Amino acid sequence: MTRVQVKVCGTTSVHDAVLAAEAGADAIGLVFAPVSKRRVDAATARAASLAVGVGVARVGVFLDQGLDEVLRTAEAARLSAVQIHGPVSSLYVETLARYHPVLRAVRPQDLAEASPPPVGVTLLLDAPTPGGGVPLDWAALQSVFPAGAWLAGGLGPENVAEAIRVLRPAAVDAVSRLEVSAGVKDPERVRAFVRAARQAGLVDPQSYPQ
Numbered sequence: 116m117t118r119v120q121v122k123v124c125g126t127t128s129v130h131d132a133v134l135a136a137e138a139g140a141d142a143i144g145l146v147f148a149p150v151s152k153r154r155v156d157a158a159t160a161r162a163a164s165l166a167v168g169v170g171v172a173r174v175g176v177f178l179d180q181g182l183d184e185v186l187r188t189a190e191a192a193r194l195s196a197v198q199i200h201g202p203v204s205s206l207y208v209e210t211l212a213r214y215h216p217v218l219r220a221v222r223p224q225d226l227a228e229a230s231p232p233p234v235g236v237t238l239l240l241d242a243p244t245p246g247g248g249v250p251l252d253w254a255a256l257q258s259v260f261p262a263g264a265w266l267a268g269g270l271g272p273e274n275v276a277e278a279i280r281v282l283r284p285a286a287v288d289a290v291s292r293l294e295v296s297a298g299v300k301d302p303e304r305v306r307a308f309v310r311a312a313r314q315a316g317l318v319d320p321q322s323y324p325q
C-alpha cells in the first residue's frame with residue numbers, strides 16, 4: 116500500500132512554495148491560465164520550482180493555451196508535469212505527453228469520453244469551474260471514479276479525508292480552501308490539508324498512474 120499524493124495548487128511565490136514543501140506536499144501547482152486570479156509569471160514560477168527542488172513535483176496549470184506556450188512555459192519554469200484544462204483535442208494531449216507527464220483535468224460529464232487516458236496521461240477529476248472551491252458529488256462518482264485518477268474540486272482540511280474515503284483517489288489537489296486571499300496561502304490550512312490527507316489512509320499502488 117502507498118499513501119495518497121498531495122498537491123497544493125495556486126502557488127504564486129517562493130515563500131508559498133517552500134511552505135507547501137515543508138508541510139509535506141508531494142506537488143505544487145503553478146497556474147498560468149490567463150483567466151486565473153492566481154496566475155503566476157514564468158520567472159516567479161521558475162524561482163519557486165528551484166526552491167522546492169526535484170523532490171517535489173512542479174505542475175503547471177493551463178487552460179485554453181496553445182502547445183507552443185505550454186512547452187515554452189514548462190521549460191522556462193522548470194515544470195515536471197503539465198495540467199491541462201479546457202476543450203482540447205486528443206492530439207493536443209497526446210503530443211504534450213511525449214514531452215511531459217500530463218494531468219488531464221476533466222469534469223464528471225466528460226469522464227466517460229476521456230477514459231481510459233493514453234500513455235503518459237493521468238485523469239484529474241475537477242469541478243466544472245476550476246479553482247472555484249466547489250466540491251463534486253463524491254457519492255455519485257463512486258462507481259465510475261477511475262483507478263489511478265486524481266481528485267480536485269473544493270477540497271480542504273475539513274473534507275479531504277471523507278473524499279479519500281469515498282473515492283480512493285491516487286492524489287488530492289486543492290487551492291481555494293487553502294488561501295487567505297486569491298494566490299496567497301493560509302499556512303495553517305495548508306499544513307492541516309496535508310496532514311488530513313496523510314492520515315486518511317493508503318491506496319493500492321496498482322491504482323497509481325504510470
Ligand SMILES: O=C(O)c1ccccc1N[C@@H]1O[C@H](COP(=O)(O)O)[C@@H](O)[C@H]1O
Binds near residue numbers: 144150152246
Ligand atoms: O485555480 C485556478 O485559478 C485555476 C484556473 C484555471 C484552471 C485551473 C485552476 N485551478 C485548478 O482548480 C482545481 C481545484 O480548485 P479548488 O480547490 O476547487 O479551488 C485544481 O486542480 C487547480 O489546479
